[in-house]
Amino acid sequence: MELKALILAAGEGKRIRVIGDSKPLVTLLGLRLIERAILTAKKSGIKEFCIVVGYNGDKIRDHLLDGKKYGIKIEYIQNDEWTRGNGISVLKAKNLMKERFVLLMADHNYDHKILDRLLETKIGNDECILCVDLHPKSYLNVEDATKVLTVDHRIQTIGKDLTNYNCIDTGIFICNPVFFDALEKSIANGDEGLSGAVKVLAQQNKMRYLPLEDNFWIDVDDETDRKNAERLLYSKLGKDTDGPVSKILNRPLSIRISKLLLKTSITPNQISVLSFIIGMVGASLFFLGEYFYLILGGILVYIHSVVDGCDGEVARFKLRQTKYGGWLDSVLDRYVDAAIILGLTYGYWSINNDSMIWIIGFVALIGCFLNSYTGDKYDSIFRNGNGMKKSKFRMGRDVRLLLITIGALTNLIPIFLIIVAVLANFEALRRLIGFRNKLEIPS
Amino acid sequence: MELKALILAAGEGKRIRVIGDSKPLVTLLGLRLIERAILTAKKSGIKEFCIVVGYNGDKIRDHLLDGKKYGIKIEYIQNDEWTRGNGISVLKAKNLMKERFVLLMADHNYDHKILDRLLETKIGNDECILCVDLHPKSYLNVEDATKVLTVDHRIQTIGKDLTNYNCIDTGIFICNPVFFDALEKSIANGDEGLSGAVKVLAQQNKMRYLPLEDNFWIDVDDETDRKNAERLLYSKLGKDTDGPVSKILNRPLSIRISKLLLKTSITPNQISVLSFIIGMVGASLFFLGEYFYLILGGILVYIHSVVDGCDGEVARFKLRQTKYGGWLDSVLDRYVDAAIILGLTYGYWSINNDSMIWIIGFVALIGCFLNSYTGDKYDSIFRNGNGMKKSKFRMGRDVRLLLITIGALTNLIPIFLIIVAVLANFEALRRLIGFRNKLEIPS
Numbered sequence: 001m002e003l004k005a006l007i008l009a010a011g012e013g014k015r016i017r018v019i020g021d022s023k024p025l026v027t028l029l030g031l032r033l034i035e036r037a038i039l040t041a042k043k044s045g046i047k048e049f050c051i052v053v054g055y056n057g058d059k060i061r062d063h064l065l066d067g068k069k070y071g072i073k074i075e076y077i078q079n080d081e082w083t084r085g086n087g088i089s090v091l092k093a094k095n096l097m098k099e100r101f102v103l104l105m106a107d108h109n110y111d112h113k114i115l116d117r118l119l120e121t122k123i124g125n126d127e128c129i130l131c132v133d134l135h136p137k138s139y140l141n142v143e144d145a146t147k148v149l150t151v152d153h154r155i156q157t158i159g160k161d162l163t164n165y166n167c168i169d170t171g172i173f174i175c176n177p178v179f180f181d182a183l184e185k186s187i188a189n190g191d192e193g194l195s196g197a198v199k200v201l202a203q204q205n206k207m208r209y210l211p212l213e214d215n216f217w218i219d220v221d222d223e224t225d226r227k228n229a230e231r232l233l234y235s236k237l238g239k240d241t242d243g244p245v246s247k248i249l250n251r252p253l254s255i256r257i258s259k260l261l262l263k264t265s266i267t268p269n270q271i272s273v274l275s276f277i278i279g280m281v282g283a284s285l286f287f288l289g290e291y292f293y294l295i296l297g298g299i300l301v302y303i304h305s306v307v308d309g310c311d312g313e314v315a316r317f318k319l320r321q322t323k324y325g326g327w328l329d330s331v332l333d334r335y336v337d338a339a340i341i342l343g344l345t346y347g348y349w350s351i352n353n354d355s356m357i358w359i360i361g362f363v364a365l366i367g368c369f370l371n372s373y374t375g376d377k378y379d380s381i382f383r384n385g386n387g388m389k390k391s392k393f394r395m396g397r398d399v400r401l402l403l404i405t406i407g408a409l410t411n412l413i414p415i416f417l418i419i420v421a422v423l424a425n426f427e428a429l430r431r432l433i434g435f436r437n438k439l440e441i442p443s
Numbered sequence: 444m445e446l447k448a449l450i451l452a453a454g455e456g457k458r459i460r461v462i463g464d465s466k467p468l469v470t471l472l473g474l475r476l477i478e479r480a481i482l483t484a485k486k487s488g489i490k491e492f493c494i495v496v497g498y499n500g501d502k503i504r505d506h507l508l509d510g511k512k513y514g515i516k517i518e519y520i521q522n523d524e525w526t527r528g529n530g531i532s533v534l535k536a537k538n539l540m541k542e543r544f545v546l547l548m549a550d551h552n553y554d555h556k557i558l559d560r561l562l563e564t565k566i567g568n569d570e571c572i573l574c575v576d577l578h579p580k581s582y583l584n585v586e587d588a589t590k591v592l593t594v595d596h597r598i599q600t601i602g603k604d605l606t607n608y609n610c611i612d613t614g615i616f617i618c619n620p621v622f623f624d625a626l627e628k629s630i631a632n633g634d635e636g637l638s639g640a641v642k643v644l645a646q647q648n649k650m651r652y653l654p655l656e657d658n659f660w661i662d663v664d665d666e667t668d669r670k671n672a673e674r675l676l677y678s679k680l681g682k683d684t685d686g687p688v689s690k691i692l693n694r695p696l697s698i699r700i701s702k703l704l705l706k707t708s709i710t711p712n713q714i715s716v717l718s719f720i721i722g723m724v725g726a727s728l729f730f731l732g733e734y735f736y737l738i739l740g741g742i743l744v745y746i747h748s749v750v751d752g753c754d755g756e757v758a759r760f761k762l763r764q765t766k767y768g769g770w771l772d773s774v775l776d777r778y779v780d781a782a783i784i785l786g787l788t789y790g791y792w793s794i795n796n797d798s799m800i801w802i803i804g805f806v807a808l809i810g811c812f813l814n815s816y817t818g819d820k821y822d823s824i825f826r827n828g829n830g831m832k833k834s835k836f837r838m839g840r841d842v843r844l845l846l847i848t849i850g851a852l853t854n855l856i857p858i859f860l861i862i863v864a865v866l867a868n869f870e871a872l873r874r875l876i877g878f879r880n881k882l883e884i885p886s
Contacts, residue, residue, distance in 0.1 A: 331817055331875050338809040346802065358801040359789065365805065366781040369812040374774055376820055432774050 003119070003174075005046045006097060009034055009106035010054025010082040010089045015222040022056040024106035025063060026226065029233055029317045030262030033220060034060060034106045035070070039319035041104060042072055043112035044119055050075045050096050051106075052089040054082025085192025087183050094180045100125075103173035109229050110172060110217035118174050118210055128175045128201055129208045130155060132167040133217065139228040142168060144221065146195060148209065155207040158198045167209070169195075170217050178206065237313050241379065245398035246309065254309035261314055268315035268322075272329045275311065279304035279336035286343030289351040291411045298408030301340060305401040308333065333397065334372060340404060341365045341417070348413045357414060364417045367424030368400060374431045395427035446562070446617075448489045449540060452477055452549035453497025453525040453532045458665040465499040467549035468506060469669065472676055472760045473705030476663060477503060477549045478513070482762035484547060485515055486555035487562055493518045493539050494549075495532040497525025528635025530626050537623045543568075546616035552672050553615060553660035561617050561653055571618045571644055572651045573598065575610040576660065582671040585611060587664065589638060591652065598650040601641045610652070612638075613660050621649065680756055684822065688841035689752065697752035704757050711758035711765075715772045718754065722747035722779035729786030732794040734854045741851030744783060748844040751776065776840065777815060783847060784808045784860070791856045800857060807860045810867030811843060817874045838870035 013023020024034035031039070038049060049072055053060045057078055067074035075096060079089045090103065100123070102115065114131055123129055132148050132155075133140070147165035149156045158169060173179075179197055182204075186196030201207035216236070218229045234255060242251060261271065282300030285293040311329055315321040345361030348354070375396060400420055407416025456466020467477035474482070481492060492515055496503045500521055510517035518539060522532045533546065543566070545558065557574055566572055575591050575598075576583070590608035592599045601612060616622075622640055625647075629639030644650035659679070661672045677698060685694060704714065725743030728736040754772055758764040788804030791797070818839060843863055850859025 327820065328875065330820060331813070331871065334813055334816055335809075338805075338812075342802070342805045342809075345805070349798070349801075355792070355798065355801075358792075358798075359785070362781075362785050362788070362805070362808065365808060366778075366785075369781075369816070370774070370777055373777055373812070373816055373819075376816075377770065377773060428774065432771065 002048070003046060003100055003102050004048040004050055004097065005041050005102040005104055006090065006093050006175075007034065007037055007041075007049060007051045007104045007106050008086055008089050009060055010052050010057070010079045011086070012055040012082070013107065013221070016220065016226065021059060024060055025056075026107075026220070028109070028220065028226060028229055029259075030314070031318055032063065033109070034064065036109055036319065037104055037106050038064070038067070038070055038072060038074075040110065040112045041102065041115060042070065043319065044115040046072075046102060046115075048073045048075075050077060050093055050101075052077045052079050052092055054079040054089065085187075085194075085196075087187055087192045087194050087196055090194060090197075091180060091183050091187065094177075097175075097180070098177060100174065100176050103175050103179075105171040105219070107220045108171045108217060109220060109233075110170065111215035114170070114172060114212060114215045114217060117213075118172060121174070121210055123174060123176070123208070125176055126178050127206050127208055128173060128179050128198075129210050130158075130198065131170045131172040131217075132209045132211055133170055134167045134211045136168045137216070139232065140168065140218065141221065141225065145169065145219065150209050153208055154205055155198065155202045155209050157202055158195045160195075167211065170212065171219065172217070182206075233317065237316060241375075241394070241396075243394045243396040243398040245305075245402045246396075249402070250306045250309055250398060253306045254313060257307065258310045258313040258317065261310060262317055266314070268311040268318070268320060268325050269328055271307070271311040271314055272325065272332055275304055275307040276332040276336060278307060279333075280339055283336065283339035283343040286340065286347045286408065287350075289347030289349075294347070294408040294411055294413070297343070298405045301401055301408065302405040304336065305398065305405070330372075330376065334369070337368045337372070337397070337400075338365060340401075341368060344404070344408070344413050344417060357417075360414055360417045360421060363425070364421040367421045367428065370428035371395060371400065371424040372397065374428045378431055395423050400424060445488065445490060446543055446545050447491040447493055447540065448484050448545040448547055449533065449536050449618075450477065450480055450484075450492060450494045450547045450549050451529055451532050452503055453495050453500070453522045454529070455498040455525070456550065456664070459663065459669065464502060467503055468499075469550075469663070471552070471663065471669060471672055472702075473757070474761055475506065476552070477507065479552055479762065480547055480549050481507070481510070481513055481515060481517075483553060483555045484545065484558060485513065486762065487558040489515075489545060489558075491516045491518075493520060493536055493544075495520045495522050495535055497522040497532065528630075528637075528639070530630055530635045530637050530639055533637060533640070534623060534626050534630065537620075540618075540623070541620060543617065543619050546618050546622075548614040548662070550663045551614045551660060552663060552676075553613065554658035557613070557615060557655060557658045557660060560656075561615060564617070564653055566617060566619070566651070568619055569621050570649050570651055571616060571622050571641075572653050573601075573641065574613045574615040574660075575652045575654055576613055577610045577654045579611045580659070582675065583611065583661065584664065584668065588612065588662065593652050596651055597648055598641065598645045598652050600645055601638045603638075610654065613655065614662065615660070625649075676760065680759060684818075684837070684839075686837045686839040686841040688748075688845045689839075692845070693749045693752055693841060696749045697756060700750065701753045701756040701760065704753060705760055709757070711754040711761075711763060711768050712771055714750070714754040714757060715768065715775055718747055718750040719775040719779060721750060722776075723782055726779065726782035726786040729783065729790045729851065730793075732790030732792075737790070737851040737854055737856070740786070741848045744844055744851065745848040747779065748841065748848075773815075773819065777812070780811045780815070780840070780843075781808060783844075784811060787847070787851070787856050787860060800860075803857055803860045803864060806868070807864040810864045810871065813871035814838060814843065814867040815840065817871045821874055838866050843867060 009024040016026055017023045025032045053076055061076055077092050079092045081088050136142050146160050146169035147162040148158045148167045148169050149165045182197040182200035186200050198207055216232055220226050220229050278300055282297045285297030315325055341361055341364050345357050348357045403416050403420050407413055452467040459469055460466045468475045504519055520535045522535045524531050579585050589603050589612035590605040591601045591610045591612050592608045625640040625643035629643050641650055659675055663669050663672050721743055725740040728740035758768055784804055784807050788800055791800045846859050846863050850856055
């Protein structure tokens with residue numbers, strides 16, 4: 001079932017907004033808050049959005065338009081009474097939400113896996129579910145948060161000023177139209193906030209909760225929150241498959257570069273091509289063979305190795321990862337690998353006229369390719385985990401390129417090509433033989 | 444929910460059995476019929492089996508033992524009254540089947556996707572479902588089959604001699620213990636066949652059916668059926684990803700070799716290693732450079748190319764495909780590819796002392812690897828289909844190895860290395876660029 005999402009984006013957000021804009025348009029790592037809300041929900045498969053705007057609503061409309069550029073559909077609801085409680089904003093959407101829907105806050109950032117899980121949760125037609133955080137992390141402003149008290153599988157009560165509570169409201173809901181009835185009732189009773197409706201449903205035993213697992217979420221209310229959110233998102237950037245050189249040397253540098261790139265409109269695929277060009281220029285210099293060019297080429301290859309991490313980072317920052325992006329990056333990297341080894345081999349041969357280097361180059365190239373091939377193939381075949389332990393040292397492209405940079409800078413091409421050849425082929429064979437007993441599972 | 448399977452293997456099978464054995468032990472492409480029944484069900488996740496044996500039951504037990512060698516668990520039930528109807532065999536299992544179970548015939552061969560679908564079908568606790576064939580293929584012996592008449596979503600009646608029927612019983616059931624009650628009732632009424640119980644349940648509106656889609660199944664009752672089943676299984680062997688050379692030249696040869704290999708106890712992984720050795724010997728001969736060795740090497744490389752299909756075929760014939768097998772085969776193939784190109788390059792260089800060949804060899808190697816890398820990566824990333832059309836001509840390993848064989852046999856190494864280099868790199872780039880617009884989907 002494909003659900004619509006209702007996003008509340010009517011408030012002013014005085015504590016954080018840039019004068020003249022509104023809070024949903026505050027920028028966080030290259031994306032507006034509301035763009036993050038939309039693209040995160042899109043990752044969970046949501047394709048239709050209904051956005052309630054109020055304060056400076058036109059600016060939000062002008063920015064997001066009909067959603068086509070995000071690959072989704074947006075309808076807008078204008079709430080001119082945005083100074084009143086946020087329950088009023090929800091109620092304005094009553095006529096557009098005739099079926100079960102997701103309810104989100106424009107200023108909340110969260111791991112899309114939370115919404116994935118929420119969407120998988122079974123729910124009755126007269127129930128609503130709120131995601132709650134049982135163990136709020138230190139960066140969350142708990143004082144300012146809405147507190148929740150749960151009993152068994154249900155929410156007992158909710159409110160900003162609860163003293164007896166056991167978890168925090170994350171602002172991620174799945175609702176049935178029954179939510180509007182509850183809202184009308186609570187507004188009639190003078191409570192115009194969302195919490196009012198939650199209380200009404202709680203009294204009817206219709207308000208359930210889903211506790212977060214270890215996933216992150218953060219509510220961006222002020223500049224401190226924004227900084228914390230930035231730090232949080234940065235910390236999620238390293239990949240599980242990062243090798244040692246990547247972790248220690250490249251990733252800290254590439255994140256800095258990515259921060260700068262986020263201020264531009266460069267796309268991840270353009271970064272892949274840029275990184276490819278840098279690598280290819282480096283490889284071309286190797287063809288010249290002389291030490292001076294080796295040094296220049298070595299530096300460029302190392303820069304390539306760092307920049308090569310930025311496409312993925314910017315894609316993740318901007319919630320714009322695509323399969324094609326990963327594919328483009330991998331194939332271009334293989335051509336850079338090949339050009340580097342061919343360049344070093346040819347350059348050395350043209351200066352020293354020693355044909356032995358060709359055989360060394362060949363075996364190094366074989367090792368490089370087998371190293372990538374087995375790594376990628378391993379990831380794709382065994383992606384879904386078979387209790388395999390990851391090896392502590394993963395010989396990968398990061399290590400290979402560092403060795404080549406060192407070889408070029410020290411003018412010791414044959415030795416470093418031999419090291420690459422031995423290590424890379426050894427790693428490929430290790431992967432081939434090591435997994436054998438554990439993997440006689442049917443395909 | 445993991446279900447047990449009950450397999451009926453009590454009958455004598457006079458029309459097909461080898462004297463002294465029983466029908467479930469008849470061999471079909473390297474596997475006994477009952478082994479096929481077990482391993483096919485295992486593909487759908489069934490791990491516990493209960494086998495009702497009768498005629499020559501000890502031989503079946505001696506052959507299958509406790510099932511450990513198949514990675515499953517087997518219990519046996521002896522039915523000494525195997526000359527009576529097969530309903531008696533099922534009833535003997537009553538005390539072992541306290542929950543929902545799958546009911547299968549030892550002599551039926553079928554595509555495991557049928558059982559996959561059956562297991563996904565929702566079923567009430569007092570219902571049973573029988574898979575039926577609405578459009579029986581010409582190789583099926585319909586005269587001899589059990590006919591079924593369905594009305595709406597239910598089976599109305601069943602029997603060998605029905606004249607008014609619309610489909611055929613495939614012998615693949617999912618049952619609840621209610622089936623035993625129906626059996627007792629029908630046996631009390633003098634009908635000792637399975638059909639009796641189906642009729643009783645049909646009268647109670649508890650007998651549903653699931654129509655096959657395009658999947659194959661066959662009931663092996665006599666030598667003609669066995670031959671048809673063999674032909675059927677052979678025809679399923681070609682892979683979607685087979686290239687043109689594979690389809691036209693290699694596959695027909697490799698299937699013949701696989702038929703011979705099936706008579707031995709050689710495992711698919713041993714075939715991979717054998718094929719690797721043949722390829723490596725061929726590549727080694729290329730290093731010698733002289734035309735005589737090129738011819739020998741070229742022949743071996745072509746034999747390698749053919750035998751390389753046999754590991755997968757034998758694995759599929761024997762229902763023993765493993766992820767590790769696919770992985771081993773791919774990585775070994777990459778080393779053979781590399782050794783072949785290096786051998787040709789070195790051999791040519793050692794005879795002609797023309798260093799240009801090294802650059803050609805390098806680029807050909809790059810092309811070969813990128814060709815495999817993009818092919819495999821493409822398959823793994825886009826496996827789940829994105830409505831992408833397959834290109835009519837897929838430049839793959841089959842084409843590359845044929846070109847190399849021709850190059851070696853004609854002593855035109857540089858020309859054919861250049862052809863391989865151009866075609867393989869072109870194909871990699873085609874995959875890279877061609878898919879671009881269609882694939883901006885989130886990862």
